[in-house]
Amino acid sequence: MTDIVLHNYFRSSTSYRVRIALNMKGLDYTYVAHHLRHGGNRAPEYLAVNPQGLVPALVWNDGTMIAQSLAIIEFLDEMHPEPPLLPPDPHGRARVRMLSQMIACDIHPVNNLRVLNALRSRYGADDAEIASWFRHWVNETFEPLEKMLSESPHTGTFCHGNTPGMADICLVAQVANNARFNVDMSAYPTIARIRDACMALPAFEEAAPAKQPDAE
Numbered sequence: 001m002t003d004i005v006l007h008n009y010f011r012s013s014t015s016y017r018v019r020i021a022l023n024m025k026g027l028d029y030t031y032v033a034h035h036l037r038h039g040g041n042r043a044p045e046y047l048a049v050n051p052q053g054l055v056p057a058l059v060w061n062d063g064t065m066i067a068q069s070l071a072i073i074e075f076l077d078e079m080h081p082e083p084p085l086l087p088p089d090p091h092g093r094a095r096v097r098m099l100s101q102m103i104a105c106d107i108h109p110v111n112n113l114r115v116l117n118a119l120r121s122r123y124g125a126d127d128a129e130i131a132s133w134f135r136h137w138v139n140e141t142f143e144p145l146e147k148m149l150s151e152s153p154h155t156g157t158f159c160h161g162n163t164p165g166m167a168d169i170c171l172v173a174q175v176a177n178n179a180r181f182n183v184d185m186s187a188y189p190t191i192a193r194i195r196d197a198c199m200a201l202p203a204f205e206e207a208a209p210a211k212q213p214d215a216e
């Protein structure tokens with residue numbers, strides 16, 4: 001048995017998701033940083049761990065490598081069921097996965113660093129255009145997300161009821177990313193309220209980018 005190792009980067013929102021989940025489960029791990037802006041994720045040593053060259057990647061204590069933040073979070077939840085990150089009922093689990101995937105599948109991929117870099121290098125986009133692109137895709141999903149959260153009887157202190165789970169993890173990490181691109185959160189009071197409730201919890205607060213050893 002070895003340590004649990006998390007390959008990640010302080011500013012990466014997908015890494016942030018997994019750090020929160022590890023903290024919520026009370027699991028210690030070895031923090032291995034890969035500097036995305038310096039191409040650390042494309043280094044041969046890291047590609048030998050995760051051929052996709054994206055962070056995060058978790059190496060479990062039996063040597064198993066798992067990439068993809070939502071797969072990692074569900075794996076942690078199955079290996080360490082307390083506290084649960086998904087509700088006990090199928091309807092609740094589907095709702096939490098739906099909310100999580102709205103962020104993880106419909107916002108993050110089009111705003112990922114490699115996409116922003118391609119906009120710059122292939123199409124000559126400048127900083128203002130990149131920021132405008134980023135905000136556009138956040139707003140495309142945050143508008144319906146705000147409506148769904150504010151109108152659902154299942155929303156409580158957190159996205160689903162009064163205990164934090166996977167959707168809250170995705171929400172908090174996305175809101176942190178938004179701040180770097182000046183997304184106006186005034187149109188999203190429910191999302192902002194849930195984010196604030198999460199950040200009052202040590203598991204979320206200690207996983208924040210600024211608290212990590214590679215923070216700049």
Ligand SMILES: N[C@@H](CCC(=O)N[C@@H](CS)C(=O)NCC(=O)O)C(=O)O
Nearest residue numbers: 012013014054055068069112113114
């Ligand atoms: N769907 C993956 C996405 C992973 C991902 O794209 N991570 C970003 C950091 S947030 C990355 O490694 N980007 C490197 C790049 O764009 O070159 C997940 O949820 O883990």
